[in-house]
Amino acid sequence: xxxxxxxxxxxxxxxxxxxxxxxxxxxxxxxxxxxxxxxxxxxxxxxxxxxxxxxxxxxxxxxxxxxxxxxxxxxxxxxxxxxxxxxxxxxxxxxxxxxxxxxxxxxxxxxxxxxxxxxxxxxxxxxxxxxxxxxxxxxxxxxxxxxxxxxxxxxxxxxxxxxxxxxxxxxxxxxxxxxxxxxxxxxxxxxxxxxxxxxxxxxxxxxxxxxxxxxxxxxxxxxxx
Amino acid sequence: xxxxxxxxxxxxxxxxxxxxxxxxxxxxxxxxxxxxxxxxxxxxxxxxxxxxxxxxxxxxxxxxxxxxxxxxxxxxxxxxxxxxxxxxxxxxxxxxxxxxxxxxxxxxxxxxxxxxxxxxxxxxxxxxxxxxxxxxxxxxxxxxxxxxxxxxxxxxxxxxxxxxxxxxxxxxxxxxxxxxxxxxxxxxxxxxxxxxxxxxxxxxxxxxx
Numbered sequence: 001x002x003x004x005x006x007x008x009x010x011x012x013x014x015x016x017x018x019x020x021x022x023x024x025x026x027x028x029x030x031x032x033x034x035x036x037x038x039x040x041x042x043x044x045x046x047x048x049x050x051x052x053x054x055x056x057x058x059x060x061x062x063x064x065x066x067x068x069x070x071x072x073x074x075x076x077x078x079x080x081x082x083x084x085x086x087x088x089x090x091x092x093x094x095x096x097x098x099x100x101x102x103x104x105x106x107x108x109x110x111x112x113x114x115x116x117x118x119x120x121x122x123x124x125x126x127x128x129x130x131x132x133x134x135x136x137x138x139x140x141x142x143x144x145x146x147x148x149x150x151x152x153x154x155x156x157x158x159x160x161x162x163x164x165x166x167x168x169x170x171x172x173x174x175x176x177x178x179x180x181x182x183x184x185x186x187x188x189x190x191x192x193x194x195x196x197x198x199x200x201x202x203x204x205x206x207x208x209x210x211x212x213x214x215x216x217x218x219x220x221x222x223x224x225x
Numbered sequence: 226x227x228x229x230x231x232x233x234x235x236x237x238x239x240x241x242x243x244x245x246x247x248x249x250x251x252x253x254x255x256x257x258x259x260x261x262x263x264x265x266x267x268x269x270x271x272x273x274x275x276x277x278x279x280x281x282x283x284x285x286x287x288x289x290x291x292x293x294x295x296x297x298x299x300x301x302x303x304x305x306x307x308x309x310x311x312x313x314x315x316x317x318x319x320x321x322x323x324x325x326x327x328x329x330x331x332x333x334x335x336x337x338x339x340x341x342x343x344x345x346x347x348x349x350x351x352x353x354x355x356x357x358x359x360x361x362x363x364x365x366x367x368x369x370x371x372x373x374x375x376x377x378x379x380x381x382x383x384x385x386x387x388x389x390x391x392x393x394x395x396x397x398x399x400x401x402x403x404x405x406x407x408x409x410x411x412x413x414x415x416x417x418x419x420x421x422x423x424x425x426x427x428x429x430x431x432x433x434x
Contacts, residue, residue: 015251022258029265046396048403050277063395187276192396196305196389199398200417207281215276218399 040070040108040132046192047219055185055215059156061149061206062108063190067198068134069110071152075184076104078163082155086113089151093117110134113148139201144208153186153209160184189217277402279415300384301341303334303401304420304428307392311401312428313337324427329400338408341383346409348377378411385413390420 041064062070073079083103087095090113099120110132111119119130137149144150164183171178186206190199203214304312311329314322327333339346352370359366387401398415405413420428 015255019251019255019258022255022262026258026261026265029262033265033268045274046399048275048277048399049407050275050403052276052278054274054276189274190395192394192399194395195391196393196395196398197391199395203281204417212280212282214279214281216279216399216402217274218277218403219274 040110040128041068043189043191045189045216045218048216050218052215054187054217056182057160057184058187058215059153059160059184060108060187060189060217061202062110063188063194063199063202064134065191065194066134067194067201068132069137069149069202070108070132071110071135071149072108073156073184075163078156078159078184079104081159081162082152083116085155086148086151087116089155090114090148095120112136137202137205139204144205147205149202149205150209153206153211156184157209157211185215186211186213187215187217277399277406279402281415300386301337302386302388304424305387305389305393305397305401306420306428307390309394309397311397312431314427318421318423320423322427324424324431326431329397329404334401334404335408338385338404338410342381342408342410345377345381345383345411349374349409352377381411383410383412385410387413387415388418388420388424389415390425 039062041062043062043064057075058073060072060074062072064070073082080100080103083100086092092113095117099117103116103120106120106124106127109116109119112133112135119127122130135149135152136147138144138147160183167182168178188199188202206214300316302314302318304314306312309329310326311334312324312326313334314324316322327337352374356367356370359370385405387398389398402413402415
């Protein structure tokens with residue numbers, strides 16, 4: 001007598017479309033998100049109720065509890081141009097073109113200009129453990145215009161303008177709409193427990209370079225009624 | 226696609242080895258995909274910090290005797306000192322000035338600012354209501370309200386000076402400026418000179434009382 005056979009059916013669910021979708025989204029987020037370079041110090045900025053977003057492009061000055069200053073320019077092209085001018089100004093020993101190009105992506109730096117070439121020669125894994133002593137700045141009225149921080153701000157201010165003009169020209173040639181808000185602005189990110197005197201010193205250096213407006217980066221706090 | 230249907234069992238005991246399923250288990254793949262997805266979604270939305278705008282006027286030429294720092298006669302001066310202490314006084318500074326102690330809470334600094342800035346707050350609130358009532362396409366009203374708000378801010382009589390001792394922290398200053406934004410103070414200055422000796426004495430006297 002032949003056995004009665006039940007038709008075998010596998011209860012498998014076809015997950016292919018779901019995986020497709022998941023990977024599509026992963027790809028999208030991977031491409032749209034830009035990774036920030038590792039920061040040399042971890043700062044805990046104070047919070048405020050403001051809801052103004054950080055400008056797209058900034059010259060960022062990070063100030064830690066000890067008053068060390070780190071600078072970062074979020075536009076790599078401007079950053080490398082400013083570096084070249086800094087090296088010329090301070091007669092720094094030369095760097096390879098490859099190192100200069102890489103400098104755009106190393107994140108905030110708190111180094112004297114003279115130190116930058118040897119810093120760039122390190123492997124990227126060694127750089128994170130490099131002891132940064134901060135960009136030098138001076139508070140004495142006579143010396144304020146000779147300090148390195150002043151020149152970072154000064155050159156960035158000029159390059160910010162050049163960058164704006166360049167993009168405006170490009171947009172005109174391509175007949176595209178030009179985003180006027182995309183101007184490099186000066187931002188400060190400082191530790192909550194940093195002495196305000198140190199921050200005021202740094203602000204004074206930048207005021208010397210004719211910077212008047214500062215975007216203080218803060219954490220979010222819920223607004224009062 | 227990724228799974229191959231197993232051939233229907235041709236009931237023959239000898240060929241059992243061929244029945245092995247060739248299905249690929251996609252669960253770990255999906256797990257990984259969603260893990261990455263979650264990571265990117267979270268990191269890309271939460272990394273946008275907020276900014277507080279601060280404007281510092283151009284430096285006064287110290288060597289020029291004709292340029293004098295502006296005097297504030299009818300204002301409020303806030304002094305930030307060590308250990309998150311905060312003091313203030315009204316008007317000009319002299320021996321009779323009444324130094325008052327306050328704090329960063331809602332009942333402290335904010336209530337003082339709200340009280341002192343009441344005319345401007347009222348005016349701005351009225352304009353806001355007017356704007357709310359206006360038609361969306363009514364640009365004339367919008368422009369007028371905007372202009373009047375600006376005029377009210379310029380005409381505001383309250384001027385606040387913020388001074389700090391060398392031990393005040395960055396957080397103290399940001400907190401105070403944030404209070405100005407909340408209470409819509411239009412004219413405030415964070416000056417970079419430290420406390421006056423007379424101010425220090427007044428604080429000392431207040432503490433000793």
